[in-house]
Amino acid sequence: MKLQVAGFLDNSLVNGKGFRSVVFVSGCRHNCEGCQNKSMKDFKYGDSVDVKEVFERIKKNRPIIKGVTFSGGEPFEQSKALSKLAKDIKDDGLNLWSYTGYTFEEILNSKDENKVELLKCLDVLVDGKFDKNLMKNAPKYAGSSNQRIIDVQTSLKSKKVIILK
Numbered sequence: 001m002k003l004q005v006a007g008f009l010d011n012s013l014v015n016g017k018g019f020r021s022v023v024f025v026s027g028c029r030h031n032c033e034g035c036q037n038k039s040m041k042d043f044k045y046g047d048s049v050d051v052k053e054v055f056e057r058i059k060k061n062r063p064i065i066k067g068v069t070f071s072g073g074e075p076f077e078q079s080k081a082l083s084k085l086a087k088d089i090k091d092d093g094l095n096l097w098s099y100t101g102y103t104f105e106e107i108l109n110s111k112d113e114n115k116v117e118l119l120k121c122l123d124v125l126v127d128g129k130f131d132k133n134l135m136k137n138a139p140k141y142a143g144s145s146n147q148r149i150i151d152v153q154t155s156l157k158s159k160k161v162i163i164l165k
């Protein structure tokens, strides 16, 4: 299965807790004012890469990394391919974060089962559209203060959004 990849970081400290590999995917429909990844909004930007190849590159960064982060672009526009990659990442014992311009509730209530499936694979979701007017007091790892750093598994179990401690 192919994933349209906009970029890859082998180990980053600014896209979630601890050293993480970061997969930037192409394509986004959100149009956030002040978007800092405009080139990645194009669904054709970057390269079409087999999910297995992406996973092999991630594995080469072990044991330095403690997890992987999906960013973009909008990861949930490629949720089918990313769900497959997410399952391999979790089976390998890595922690998984994703950024999204959707809210947790929008994804959970989506009719697209691939979006819901991807959500269920995550440890942490940084949700909501970027707002350039709310950059002050943004939580660590978020771009604006409306975005939430959500503990996904605890939130799913308790049926309400729980912010990561």
Ligand code: SF4
Residues within 6 Å of the ligand: 028, 029, 030, 031, 032, 034, 035, 036, 037, 038, 040, 041, 072, 073, 074, 100, 101, 129, 130
């Ligand atoms: S969700 Fe991200 S990539 Fe998409 S428009 Fe907003 S800031 Fe840009």
